[in-house]
Amino acid sequence: MNFAHRACFAVGVLALLLAPLPAAADAALVGSTPTDGSAVVDGAPPIVSFEFSEDVFEGAAFLAVIDPEGTEVSTGDVSVDGRTLQRGYAPTGPGTYTASYRIVSTDGHPVEGSITFTSEGLAVEDDPTSSPQEAPAPAGQDGSITATADSDDASLLQSPLTWAAVALVAATTVVWLLVARRRRPEPEVADVDRA
Structure with a gap:
């Protein structure tokens, strides 16, 4: 996979992670x-x-x-x-x-x-x-x-800020992996004469 394909893949994954999640409605x-x-x-x-x-x-x-x-x-x-x-x-x-x-x-x-x-x-x-x-x-x-404190823990998991932080960490990890892989030198292949 070349760099363009990896970049498109990363953008697609990032778009999925940042897509709006269905909101759980509060009681009315x-x-x-x-x-x-x-x-x-x-x-x-x-x-x-x-x-x-x-x-x-x-x-x-x-x-x-x-x-x-x-x-x-x-x-x-x-x-x-x-x-x-x-x-x-x-x-x-x-x-x-x-x-x-x-x-x-x-x-x-x-x-x-x-x-x-x-x-x-x-x-x-x-x-x-x-x-x-x-x-x-x-x-x-x-x-x-x-x-009780349990209700506070449950609301923390539903917080949009929590999900945004998770998405940011995931996107940063994907970008870092792509950059690290691109900078890694390719192994040298010995030129072998077939004669």
Whole structure:
């Protein structure tokens, strides 16, 4: 193979290595209850739920509801059921509430966002005849579950920067091999007379 063929081969390999790889899509929010910007009617169950385009990784789901005063009013644990993430909250009065979520999609990337909704109802009063309220979680245990380092490792493998570095190393190796081979002296062939 002469130099022109090797150069064409190297360019072809380089083009394949640098071709765009199919992107793994992150989970997307497809719906919520209540919907973003909506008003919650009196008597509606105090539950926030998010539905995503793919299953939610249960070990790294977080959902918090913040009242108009900036206080977290989430109750109970985060519940994950396939593509749905939900959690209860205790309304404290009229105003705008914010529900924030953080999940890890199946490709390992964290996805987060929030919605706001308005409650025009009155605060939920403590009823002395009702059952006792759930005790607050110990410090550092707010009912949320945090992501592990494994999800960070998985996202590193999906990073375009990682793939670009691998492609650069491969291309550099191919070019170096071609140049080294071209500079290598050809073995001398002894002239033998056949007589």
